[in-house]
Amino acid sequence: MYAVILAGGVGTRLWPRSRQSTPKQFTDVTASGRTMIQSTVARLEGLVSPEDTYVITGRRYADLCALQLDGLPESNVLVEPDGRNTAPAIALACAHLKRRDPDEVVAILPADHLIQDCRGFQSALRQAERSAREGYLSVLGIEPTKAHTGYGYIQREEGHLPLAGDLPTYAVSRFLEKPDQATAERFLADGRYYWNGGIFVSRIGRLLAEYEKQLPDLFDAMNSIAAALGTGEQETVLAEIWPTMPDVSIDYGLMEGAKKVAVVPMQVGWNDMGSWDALEAVVAEDEAGNYPVEGEILPLNSRGNIVAAQQRLVALIDVDDLIVIDAGDALLIGKKESIQQVKQVVAELQAADRGELL
């Protein structure tokens, strides 16, 4: 099995740790000892070899990938001329992979997700690989733990598919956009809905066929790129064709319209670290009810605070539910329930042309 890791995003919602120079996937926001992309690769150990692992990222981050993923062949870092969306990025990966073995299976994974139960994840991925070999376009379905309105959902059919393996695999009825609260509650209660974490597994040939059918312009572009690979024209062709590729996601462009799609449910402590409050689910609560990610907390009458403060002591007096993120040149202090507004902080810094803080 091949793996393609999508590492082109910038992740402004994890400012001030996620920066244009070092987006979140290249940082270790949970103080785990590994950056997120390192964890993503490490999680594939035993399933996909480094030689078969590809990373797609922006030109600016190619060196970071090489630096952080030292077992990965340099030629496996695929550079997008500029950041577009997941359908063009995966098409670029397919242009490379189809020359290696179009009958092989590829797993597509975001670089910036956290997963606590690595063994559970590997079982689910193995099961998705199995269904992909049977011809399915497969997706890992994250069992919802609350009625979240920030994710797309996957609805499955009632009975599971007649596939071998330890884990049940279901046919997908449909992909659903982010729901409103009431709908999310209904999904949670129903039991046949999963969060779409953007982890897909498919035979390469099957993916190519879907591109050809559903995104023919992108398919043609991919073939032109593939034909130029390894020739002196490679960079010229890529630079010429890339800007013409439609800015569409793999979910919207391919998955929603595909037939014979399978979902493998998993319950593995998945977290997309979409914003700082997600740390609460990842970091152990201390005796006083706070979440020390980095550094040390000395709390007086203070609870529910998430603190990532490098190597310092943070004394808290009479404050609750704050998020404190120290990044050296910038310090974020915000109320947990409002922390999504960090995007507005980034927007204001952009408007003020404060590139050094972005």
Added chain:
Amino acid sequence: MYAVILAGGVGTRLWPRSRQSTPKQFTDVTASGRTMIQSTVARLEGLVSPEDTYVITGRRYADLCALQLDGLPESNVLVEPDGRNTAPAIALACAHLKRRDPDEVVAILPADHLIQDCRGFQSALRQAERSAREGYLSVLGIEPTKAHTGYGYIQREEGHLPLAGDLPTYAVSRFLEKPDQATAERFLADGRYYWNGGIFVSRIGRLLAEYEKQLPDLFDAMNSIAAALGTGEQETVLAEIWPTMPDVSIDYGLMEGAKKVAVVPMQVGWNDMGSWDALEAVVAEDEAGNYPVEGEILPLNSRGNIVAAQQRLVALIDVDDLIVIDAGDALLIGKKESIQQVKQVVAELQAADRGELL
């Protein structure tokens, strides 16, 4: 006129900036460009020469004094064998000064107060000097701006004294301990009450006479020390006598019981920086209603926050009335109304034997 600057305190209420190694008077908590003791000396310019300015401090801080006050003769840094109280400290200074000129006037000033209107302060000090030359034990009286319960008060007589000078000077009726709220309200409404900021001016001979009358043990001790000054016995005598000196304040030990005491009122933006919330009165409020002491604030729906964060940007999201003090190895974040509890933080660090953070 001589000046004696009392610089022996440690100031735990300004932790984490005020540290055992560098108490608050040796720090620049308002980012003024000068440490508090440097400002205290600078404020005397034109009134007292560096040769006539003395500092009393602990042994541990003698080098800091020399370093920060580079115009001061080294022999003008008087070292207390250990920290006691203001009456022994001032007695030690008197032991030195009576050998120079007991008829001269001395101004006694704390090292850790802020004063915004330096010219107004100098006028008041000059007036106090004038009354001291007329034989008064004089004190500067700070016009109260609110019904503060954290200060001692000075009550004056109705009409002012028949003294030359631009500023009215009054006879003191009595010194009063920290009042309760209702009493403080009454003092404020009355108009004849001032805060006691601990700034005294007197002829040296008058001070000596008060010691002799009211604190005879301390007077005898002072004379023994004075006799040993400049001899080989100086250190031995000081080390022997110091521990026997009573731990009493100049207010309680001398001022309250003295006759012929005068007060010169002043309204000069005085602030004793007794705790971090005092910065609100010292630092200009920005457009958004926050108080940037150091560093830069980027506030979203956040007001009333006091931030001293070295050179960094502090983004605030949906937080009000916080105090944020960054000291490199430690960061304090507390609710303004509870910030006095920083003493408890210091106590906990002491109990945990965390000397590196004290």
